Amino acid sequence: MPTHFSPRKSGAHRVAAIALCRALLSQCRALPALEAEQRNALQNIVRNRFKQARYEQSTARLKRHFETGYHAIDRLDAAVAGDDASRTYILSALDQAPDKLKREPRTFLPKKLRQDQEKKQKAAARATEPATPKPSIFDRPLPKEQLSGRRHVPVLFNAQKMPVLRFKKPQPENLSGYIAHRARKTQRRHNTRHRIEDELEIAKAEDEWDRIIAPHLSAKPQQGGQVSRKLKKEDAEPRWDSAVRLAKKEISDKLGAEKERNREMRDKMQGIIDRERELRDKEKADGLREKKKAWRARTMEKKRGSAQSQAGNPSSSIISSIV
8 A cells, every 4th residue: 555545545545443443343243251341441452452552554563453453363262272371371461451441442433413402402501491482573763772783674575575673784594584485385376276266167167067067967757758957055065166176265364364463563663663763753852952052061160260371371361352
């Protein structure tokens, strides 16, 4: 393999390493007369050693790692077969191994799984938190103490025949998604109504055809060769257009109710704008009044200061009077 390629990205290298790791772990589990704690520690040593060498680039060190792994496989195979010397060697090596190798290795989840786990944790945290009521747009106008700057009057605009209040730019992403969802829902209803109108014409044609052939289908021979062409009311079939008209009425009622809700919402939003504009004008007038009052106070303070200075220096007043 070329030296500028990482070994862990090679298929042959990965297959050999994974096969060696699985063989070591399976033989560790198959080793007889071991306590559960010793078996887990032995498997953790294998996992930690492979994890430490997963980014190894040196060919010489990789060769030594594989040779060590194959030698361990031979020892484990002999111990599983009943060789006491190999079993004693493995137990002594296990006792001499550092404690950090005997601990279970830390696992790192893939990025996608980590993101899903973080989302679940945040959702669980939000579920345990007490629910705080979100402020409604109908609670406006807000007091001046809750504003961070000047009061801005919102703008009412028509978005796909739906009234929307815009408080600032840019438009929030969730509001754009809600407008698009409502527009698609309304368009589906309009499409359904147009389709029902086309089906209503077909149903009318079917009813007309039934009216034409009904006398021939209901003709029954009577005594004296006379034929009765009257249909009994209990034998009459329902009309084709009855169900279609009912469906059209249902979808029209939904569209009408939506239009009425939009009209009511528009009036409420217009009321918010009127109250915001009225309060803005009042605050603006109060601000101008305060500015004029402060200006008059500064002017009077300057006049009093100049009068006191002239009273303290009479020569200046004489000179000013001569001039």
